[in-house]
Amino acid sequence: MLKIDNLSCQKGYNLLFNRLSFEVNPGDILRITGTNGSGKTSLLKILSGLDAQEQSCVSLDSHAVKSEAYQEEIFYLGHLSALSGELSALENLEFLTGLNKSTNQIQLIKALSNIGLKGYEDEYCAKLSAGQKRRVILAGLFISNAKVWLLDEPFTALDPDGVAIIERRINKHCEQGGLCLFTTHQSSTLPNQKALAL
Numbered sequence: 001m002l003k004i005d006n007l008s009c010q011k012g013y014n015l016l017f018n019r020l021s022f023e024v025n026p027g028d029i030l031r032i033t034g035t036n037g038s039g040k041t042s043l044l045k046i047l048s049g050l051d052a053q054e055q056s057c058v059s060l061d062s063h064a065v066k067s068e069a070y071q072e073e074i075f076y077l078g079h080l081s082a083l084s085g086e087l088s089a090l091e092n093l094e095f096l097t098g099l100n101k102s103t104n105q106i107q108l109i110k111a112l113s114n115i116g117l118k119g120y121e122d123e124y125c126a127k128l129s130a131g132q133k134r135r136v137i138l139a140g141l142f143i144s145n146a147k148v149w150l151l152d153e154p155f156t157a158l159d160p161d162g163v164a165i166i167e168r169r170i171n172k173h174c175e176q177g178g179l180c181l182f183t184t185h186q187s188s189t190l191p192n193q194k195a196l197a198l
């Protein structure tokens, strides 16, 4: 269980949220909404451990955010594509999944194919469209072993086919006991999603 207990976040003079408490259980899909600047990205960054501050009010099965046990279970998909334009789609995927020793190159090529990037394995990411770049990162997400998916605006830049793929994968992940928290400004057809408004 991902537990958030009395979490507050202040940026400059702006108190984004105060004493926020909620739990996300295995199988849960949590949709986080709010106006621009309400703190959605800030919340996901705290939960991913990217926030510089140590956060004792966040734990996963009693493990603290910065602990190895917590970090092993997290995949954070940021707003902006964390890809190198000078590396190919396959090389970027190798880098993204570098810590997951159980994946080999054949699996990575298959993952790119499954997300609609067959034939783009050796293309420099600088030459890919915004949606194709997004798909490279999603390929990394889908083959990761992370239990907790933290997805910041995952549908951005994706065409309807891309949106359908990710919604299907979120469903499958959570049906198998995973957890997914995602932010979006778009409507979503995901069933059984819980909601958190900031």
Ligand SMILES: Nc1ncnc2c1ncn2[C@@H]1O[C@H](COP(=O)(O)OP(=O)(O)OP(=O)(O)O)[C@@H](O)[C@H]1O
Binding pocket: 011, 012, 014, 016, 034, 035, 036, 037, 038, 039, 040, 041, 042, 043
């Ligand atoms: N490093 C930072 N230093 C100062 N202020 C920051 C920092 N990061 C974010 N903020 C501020 O915190 C507020 C919340 O930002 P955040 O990115 O979390 O919002 P959001 O809900 O994800 O917005 P959007 O819907 O536009 O993506 C904004 O006003 C932003 O300017």
